[in-house]
Amino acid sequence: MINNVQLFTNKTSKYDHTTIVSRRTNQISTILDGLLKDYQAHTRPNFGDGPTKVHLDILINSFGPIQDMDMSYTINCYFRQGWRDERLQFAEEVGVLSLSTKMLERLWRPDTIFYNSQYSYLHRIPTSNRLWRLFPNGSIWYSSRITVKAKCNMNLKNFPVDTQICHLLIGSFANSALDIQYNWRLGNNKSVNFDTKVLLSQFDLIQYPQYDEITNTNGRNFSVLRADFVLKRHMGYYILQVYVPSSMLVMLSWVSFFIHREATADRVNIGVMTFLSLTTLNFDIRNYTAAVSYLTAIDWFIIMAYVFLLASLLQFAFVHYFTKFGFGEPLTCYQNSFDDDLLDENDTKGNDYNLRPSIFHTDSTNINSKNRKPRTGNSTRYLWRLWFCLTGDTKYRSSLRKRTSRFGINSRSELDTIARIGFPASFILFNILYWFYFLHFQR
Numbered sequence: 001m002i003n004n005v006q007l008f009t010n011k012t013s014k015y016d017h018t019t020i021v022s023r024r025t026n027q028i029s030t031i032l033d034g035l036l037k038d039y040q041a042h043t044r045p046n047f048g049d050g051p052t053k054v055h056l057d058i059l060i061n062s063f064g065p066i067q068d069m070d071m072s073y074t075i076n077c078y079f080r081q082g083w084r085d086e087r088l089q090f091a092e093e094v095g096v097l098s099l100s101t102k103m104l105e106r107l108w109r110p111d112t113i114f115y116n117s118q119y120s121y122l123h124r125i126p127t128s129n130r131l132w133r134l135f136p137n138g139s140i141w142y143s144s145r146i147t148v149k150a151k152c153n154m155n156l157k158n159f160p161v162d163t164q165i166c167h168l169l170i171g172s173f174a175n176s177a178l179d180i181q182y183n184w185r186l187g188n189n190k191s192v193n194f195d196t197k198v199l200l201s202q203f204d205l206i207q208y209p210q211y212d213e214i215t216n217t218n219g220r221n222f223s224v225l226r227a228d229f230v231l232k233r234h235m236g237y238y239i240l241q242v243y244v245p246s247s248m249l250v251m252l253s254w255v256s257f258f259i260h261r262e263a264t265a266d267r268v269n270i271g272v273m274t275f276l277s278l279t280t281l282n283f284d285i286r287n288y289t290a291a292v293s294y295l296t297a298i299d300w301f302i303i304m305a306y307v308f309l310l311a312s313l314l315q316f317a318f319v320h321y322f323t324k325f326g327f328g329e330p331l332t333c334y335q336n337s338f339d340d341d342l343l344d345e346n347d348t349k350g351n352d353y354n355l356r357p358s359i360f361h362t363d364s365t366n367i368n369s370k371n372r373k374p375r376t377g378n379s380t381r382y383l384w385r386l387w388f389c390l391t392g393d394t395k396y397r398s399s400l401r402k403r404t405s406r407f408g409i410n411s412r413s414e415l416d417t418i419a420r421i422g423f424p425a426s427f428i429l430f431n432i433l434y435w436f437y438f439l440h441f442q443r
Helices: 002-037 236-258 264-286 297-323 338-349 378-391 394-404 414-441
Strands: 052-067 072-084 112-114 117-122 130-134 139-151 163-172 180-184 192-194 203-207 210-217 220-233
Touching: 052 163, 052 203, 052 220, 112 117, 139 163, 163 180, 180 210, 180 220, 236 264, 236 297, 236 414, 264 297, 297 414
Parallel strands: 052 180, 052 192
Antiparallel strands: 052 072, 072 139, 112 163, 117 139, 130 139, 163 220, 203 220, 210 220
16 A cells, blocks of 8 residues: 555656746747747847847966967867847846857847957857846847957067067947947956966966947948957077077187188188177078068077177188288297388388288397397387288288298287187177067167
8 A cells, every 4th residue: 555655756756847848948939939029130139229239258277388480379278159039038037048159140140250260260169159048027138159350460580588468359340339339348457367377388467357348330330349469488498599599609619710810721610600600590580470571579689690600700711811821839929029120121121011920030130239220119010900900912912921921920810819818708698689689679
């Protein structure tokens, strides 16, 4: 008897539950049929009674990649819209309705677009990633999962020491601000959020403020929502791949200043190989940077590296052509130089070559040192030496070779001595000015 009573009770409860579900379904169907009976989907809510207000918020799942080549960025997000349609009001006791998206196709929806989008799509695998809910007061909450590839107008003059601001512009495709008015649902600076912490390979996301504004297009005012993503570039990759290798090539070219000027092939090979290596490095840089019509910060550094390498080659050209006259080892510099011998003979012959060839000999060679005339000042000799060096005077060079042929010696070049200090000092000064300008002054 007890078992029969329990069985009867279970059947009765199941019947009552089925009846309740059936009644609920019939009630919802009746409500929807009544709402859609005279509903016109082509007419916006509040038509003729002010603009329709659309509220937005965005939950971003992933941010990136950010590409310099085509100046774009990609985001994957839940795009949420909300508006109120008084024609869809129903009894509050029914509660919130979460229905199929096919029902949404029969209702009015705002024509929201991304103005600076290059390519966007709605996720449809394994099913259409859309959700909508209808509230008793006629409010609609519509969420969709989309991926947007948007245009980002970058200024690469400070690349790679740069900070970029990428905009996301949202608004209506055809309706002006008199018809549809957009605003952030949670207020400015709170309506764009991230599901997880954003980790980008080349950038840091500093901040992402939001704004609502009115823009004029073809004489019509449109309500536009704007989100600005402020991105600061990481420099670690470029320091390791560009700045350090190019600086090492410049420093490698200084090795030639410590090689004797008789080793012509060695010094030329060092200069040429460093120059070609920097050219190869520059080609690799161009493969992952945007082609712009102006010079970037990294271009200025590469150009100055070229200048230092070219200067080291030209320095040896001057050393080789104007101070190399024979074979031998460097000698110790004495107070009395070969310039005095050359000066005495030039004064006798009426020549103007009052310069010393950067070679020295011992006092035993200065036989008539007491009978010499006073030596010409150093400044005058250097000016004459610079003049003959620039003009390429072969007569001057031949005169020096004749005077040095009996000694058969080559002293250490003064140009090499100066370059050993001048080139590193100037390169260090350039780096100080370069990094101060782009890291502080340009900011």
